[in-house]
Structure formats: structure tokens, C-alpha cells
Amino acid sequence: MEKLKNWFRGPTAMAALAGVVAAAVVLAVAELLGAFFTARATPLIALGSTFIDFTPSWLKDFAIATFGTNDKVALFAGMGVTITLLACVLGVVAHRRWALGVLGVLFMGAVIVASVVTRAGVGPFEALPSVAGTLAGLLVLRFLVKKLPATKAWPEAPAGSAVADFADVVAGPGKASRAATSRRRFFAAAGITAAAAGLAATGGRLLGAARSNILQARDSLQLPAPATAAPAVPAGVQSPVPGVAPWVTPNGEFYRIDTALSVPEIDVADWELRVHGMVEEEIRLTFQDLLDADLIESHVTLTCVSNPVGGNLAGNAKWLGFPLREVLKRARPKDGADMVLSTSIDGFSASTPLEVLQDDRDAMLAIGMNGEPLPLEHGYPVRMVVPGLYGFVSATKWVVDLEVTRFADSKAYWTERGWSERGPIKTMARVDVPKSFAKVPAGKVAVGGTAWAQTRGITKVEIQVDDGDWMEAELSTEASLVTWRQWSYQWDAAPGPHYIKVRATDGSGEVQTDQRADPVPDGASGWQSVMVTVE
Incomplete structure (x- = not known):
């Protein structure tokens, strides 16, 4: 026990702590600066989204079956543990060989930047928060490592080698002695830095929320009356047994399963839907076009394909929207087309059979849910609602693009990962x-x-x-x-x-x-x- 206690008080454990504090600074600075960019430009969101993109079907299914609608919380928790462990390793490496530590930090920064710039709708300029965060973390790591007592270093690189030259450039002439600084001063510096990182991250969150007016715009939006109202709900739809789920699922209780770690915030003034591909006429619809259209209202039950037997990933709501058959009637699909590839603003896509969107089942571009504008997490301002199909091939949220195409020519997000193309709901x-x-x-x-x-x-x-x-x-x-x-x-x-x-x-x-x-x-x-x- 005494040896363990001494180890935690020793330079190796302190170096690991320095790595963790530096990682916290990376994330905090990026979070603070990210308040001026899209949320998808922050490291945690970008890394998590990239992980989801490469998640195999069996792991995604396991996560939903195990954690249900808390799958994203579980992902962030796992990411936190992973980042902490990697930061510990980088801290120890930087203490023993600063040049190798720098290389490790720069490599991790490159991974973060690559994750950011490859997200849908994110440009190279939005990598700046991650770049700034990486540089700030590197400076903090250097500051803390210099305060550590010296320890046995790994073998020095041969004189004149590239690694040795890089180390000289980074460390500068003469290596600062670490032995003179007390353990107490190190922990004080680490604690103050960690607290500052926490304040920066919190400030970034608050600033981002203050800068965003999407929620306020959503709350003030007045939905038009439907041209065709939903039929009156007949008496007796609710089971008389206490404890059975309500026949209409409240918005706050409606299940949410999607790939978006950060809920997209879209200004209705900027929203536009492009309909293109195998069509006679490419069309574009604005949100005002939808408000001015003859809208329909319908109660529709949605179901997630990941719902296990006896699961609760299903919900029933009253939706308000514009029939997709009317949209397609304007575009006039060409002969040979059999699929519509719908794409979200965050890059998610779904493959829906063309005939399903043209029949009388009232598939729609929904703008309302249970008498109010769509909640942000359920697709505000516009999402697809298609009766009879699992959501992974039909219920695209934050939809901005419809491509009329063929199943033989295009693959959707989950189809590329081994799921079926059409997804009719089972009894x-x-x-x-x-x-x-x-x-x-x-x-x-x-x-x-x-x-x-x-x-x-x-x-x-x-x-x-x-x-x-x-x-x-x-x-x-x-x-x-x-x-x-x-x-x-x-x-x-x-x-x-x-x-x-x-x-x-x-x-x-x-x-x-x-x-x-x-x-x-x-x-x-x-x-x-x-x-x-x-x-």
C-alpha cells in the first residue's frame, strides 16, 4: 500500500496528471472558441460523430439494446475514459522524452482536425478551434512538465538525428531542471489550470447558448392550420389498464435514436430542400413554401429498426406537414427511378422506395408534432415521416436534400453498414x-x-x-x-x-x-x- 501511495505521489503519476490537465485545456479552449462556429466543429462532437460513422452494425445494435436512448451518454462516457487514458500516456511520454510527447500531441491534434473538417457542412475554417486548443494544450503540457522532478529518461536519440534536432528546436538550448520545483507547487499549478479549463468550457457552452436564437425562434413559430385536419380520435383508443403507454406519445417522451451527437440548429430563413436527380425538373423549397402550402395532419406511429422484442423504441404522434407525393409530382421522377435518397444537414441519409412516397399513405415533410413545431431533437424545422417503414430508411430529420435515384446506384447511411434497403415494419x-x-x-x-x-x-x-x-x-x-x-x-x-x-x-x-x-x-x-x- 505504501508503495502504491508513493507511486501516486511520484513523478510518473504527476506526469500522467499533467497530460490529463493538458487534454482538458485542449477541449476547453476548443469549446470556448467553438461557440463562434458550428457545434459540430468542437473536438468531442467531431470525434464522437466520426466514431459513430465507423461503428459496425453489431456494436451500434449492442449500444442501443444496452443503453436505449442513453446510447449517446454512454458514448461520451466511453470517450471520456479513452481520452483520459491517452492523455495519461502522453503526459508520461512527454516527461521522459519531450520531443516524442510533442509528436504524440500533434498527432492527436491532427486526428481531431481531420474529424472536424470531414463532417458534413463543416468547412476547413472551422478547424480553427481545434488547432488553437491543441496549441494551448501543448503549451500547458510544457509548462507542467517543466515543473516535474527529473526521472530516468528513455535512451537519448543519437546526436544529429532528426529526433534529436526536433527536440532541440522544441526544448530550446539547455534543459530546464525539474527537480527544483516542489510537488506542492506542481499540484497548485495543475489545479489552477484545470479550474481555468473548466471555466473556459462552461463559458463556451453558455456563450454558444446565448448566441443561438434557434430555440427562441422555434418557440415563437406559429404553425398554420392544416388544409386537411387529422380525423378525430375515436373514443376507446386507450387501453383501460393503468400503466399502458399513452396512445399519443408526448413530445418529451418520444424516443430519439439518430446519429447526431450535436442537435443541428437550423434557421428557418436559411432552410432549403433541394429535389434533384432522376427528375424532369429540379425544384427547391423554402420553409415559407411549406407554410404557404396545403398541409395535412395525421396520427402516425413511428418505430425504430433497433427496437428489440418488447422494446419501447416506438411512439405515436400527430404530425403536420406537406405530402411528399405532391413534392414529387412537381419534380416528375423519370422512368427507371425507384428510390429517394434523403439526406440530413449532418450527412445522415436514408433510402426510401419511390412508390411509398407517391401512394396514399400520407408520407410527409413534417413541420409540426402534436400541435407544436417540431422539437429541435426531432428534426426542427423539417423532417420526414413515412408510415409503414422503419425510421432508418424513412424518418430523416433536419432533411435538406432529396435525390430521386435507384437502389442499384446509391446506398444510404445504414445500407452501407449492412442493413436492409427498404425496411418495412414487422407485426x-x-x-x-x-x-x-x-x-x-x-x-x-x-x-x-x-x-x-x-x-x-x-x-x-x-x-x-x-x-x-x-x-x-x-x-x-x-x-x-x-x-x-x-x-x-x-x-x-x-x-x-x-x-x-x-x-x-x-x-x-x-x-x-x-x-x-x-x-x-x-x-x-x-x-x-x-x-x-x-x-
Whole structure:
């Protein structure tokens, strides 16, 4: 224990701390200066976005299955640990051989800059915060390393070598003695620097928020009345079982799964949608064009392809928007086109079958959600809503580009990573109440949940207790074929452990399959099984 304590008080541990403080300065300075640029130009956002771009399908699926809508928090936590460990290593390297430490810092800075300038919509000029942060971190590392006591260095480079010459340039004539500075003074310097970095990072966040008026503009936006209002919601759509998800999902509770680490902030005055490719006429739409158009309103249930069996990555909302079939009617797709590649301002893309956007299912460019402008995190100012398809091939948020093309010629973001091209939603039923591993009293137990098969509707839901017969549940009122349908069942529960399974039948007569499948490549399948204990 004493040896461990001495190690933490020794020069190696102090050098590692110097590396961590220097890394904090890199990020803080870049965050402060980044307030004057796009959020995607800050190192953490750029590095995280680059990591997501190269994430294999199995890892992405694991992250969503494990962390759900907290997947981005988990990513940032993992990045924090990784950056801390790398900073420790660079600090120790810089203490032993300053020239090698400089090379390491410059290499990491180059990685950050490359991550920034390769983001969609980010120009070379926006790499300046990362460059400035790297230089500031290098200066701080030099300042702290000079205060460390000397330690056994790695073998010196041969005189006259490139490494030795570089070291002479960086360190200057004569090496400053580190032994004269006390440990207390080092920790004081490191602490003050870290505190300054924290203030700079906080100041950058506050300054960025103060400079942005997008949220205020969104809150003050007055949506027009739809030319075609959503049909009145019939009575009885909500399951009578307490605890079943609300039939209309509040905006704040609607699931969010996307690749954007930093929510794009788009001024409606600058937003423009380009429609091009295999069309007779290329068109461009402004946000005012949408406000002036004949808008439609519709309740539509959206589902994420990463939703596991029994998962909650599904939600139902009332959307306001302009029909995509009308947009395409203006552009007049050419013969041979079979796909529309939609692209977000942050570079995400989705492949949607052309015929789906031209039929009567009311696929739309949505500007409203549950009676208010789209929340920023759900695509403000404009996103796509397409009934019947998983979001990864249809629900592009912050959409700015529609290219009419062919599946044979173009690949979307997730298609390039091994997911399917078209993504029709599978029939699925879910038990909301009771929760798995719940304890319930013997006697009548209310069981309830939700089922969906968008564009086909739900005609039957059945539950099975243990290995007994399938029993038909009572369906709540159906609002439309593109929304989910809730159900309930009064179960006469006997004491002991029991398993409740559920399955649905859609409007085409197809019974939900019991064959288990992972979300990759075209959505999960199988029956949910909930274990409960009756006391």
C-alpha cells in the first residue's frame, strides 16, 4: 500500500496528471472558441460523430439494446475514459522524452482536425478551434512538465538525428531542471489550470447558448392550420389498464435514436430542400413554401429498426406537414427511378422506395408534432415521416436534400453498414403491464399493452400463460391503419411463477412470427415473454 501511495505521489503519476490537465485545456479552449462556429466543429462532437460513422452494425445494435436512448451518454462516457487514458500516456511520454510527447500531441491534434473538417457542412475554417486548443494544450503540457522532478529518461536519440534536432528546436538550448520545483507547487499549478479549463468550457457552452436564437425562434413559430385536419380520435383508443403507454406519445417522451451527437440548429430563413436527380425538373423549397402550402395532419406511429422484442423504441404522434407525393409530382421522377435518397444537414441519409412516397399513405415533410413545431431533437424545422417503414430508411430529420435515384446506384447511411434497403415494419405486440419480474396478487390481474403493423392494422391480439391455450385479448378502438392499437386482458392468476407471451395478427391475416431475429438487418421479430410471480 505504501508503495502504491508513493507511486501516486511520484513523478510518473504527476506526469500522467499533467497530460490529463493538458487534454482538458485542449477541449476547453476548443469549446470556448467553438461557440463562434458550428457545434459540430468542437473536438468531442467531431470525434464522437466520426466514431459513430465507423461503428459496425453489431456494436451500434449492442449500444442501443444496452443503453436505449442513453446510447449517446454512454458514448461520451466511453470517450471520456479513452481520452483520459491517452492523455495519461502522453503526459508520461512527454516527461521522459519531450520531443516524442510533442509528436504524440500533434498527432492527436491532427486526428481531431481531420474529424472536424470531414463532417458534413463543416468547412476547413472551422478547424480553427481545434488547432488553437491543441496549441494551448501543448503549451500547458510544457509548462507542467517543466515543473516535474527529473526521472530516468528513455535512451537519448543519437546526436544529429532528426529526433534529436526536433527536440532541440522544441526544448530550446539547455534543459530546464525539474527537480527544483516542489510537488506542492506542481499540484497548485495543475489545479489552477484545470479550474481555468473548466471555466473556459462552461463559458463556451453558455456563450454558444446565448448566441443561438434557434430555440427562441422555434418557440415563437406559429404553425398554420392544416388544409386537411387529422380525423378525430375515436373514443376507446386507450387501453383501460393503468400503466399502458399513452396512445399519443408526448413530445418529451418520444424516443430519439439518430446519429447526431450535436442537435443541428437550423434557421428557418436559411432552410432549403433541394429535389434533384432522376427528375424532369429540379425544384427547391423554402420553409415559407411549406407554410404557404396545403398541409395535412395525421396520427402516425413511428418505430425504430433497433427496437428489440418488447422494446419501447416506438411512439405515436400527430404530425403536420406537406405530402411528399405532391413534392414529387412537381419534380416528375423519370422512368427507371425507384428510390429517394434523403439526406440530413449532418450527412445522415436514408433510402426510401419511390412508390411509398407517391401512394396514399400520407408520407410527409413534417413541420409540426402534436400541435407544436417540431422539437429541435426531432428534426426542427423539417423532417420526414413515412408510415409503414422503419425510421432508418424513412424518418430523416433536419432533411435538406432529396435525390430521386435507384437502389442499384446509391446506398444510404445504414445500407452501407449492412442493413436492409427498404425496411418495412414487422407485426409486433408488446406487454406493457405487468412488467417483467413483477409480483402481483392472486386473482384477477389486468394485462395490457400495445401492438402495431403500420399500413396493415391490427385485427387480433392473443396472450398465452405458460404453455396453455392462446386467449384472445380485448382490442381497444382502432384509430387508423398507420397507428398502433392497444389491448387488454383480465387474467385469472393462480399463485406461483408464470410466463405471459403475446402475439398479434395484422390486417392481412398474418400472425406475428415466433421466430426470433435480431434487429440487424431488417428489424427484430419473435414473441415477447414476460415473467411474473403471483403471490
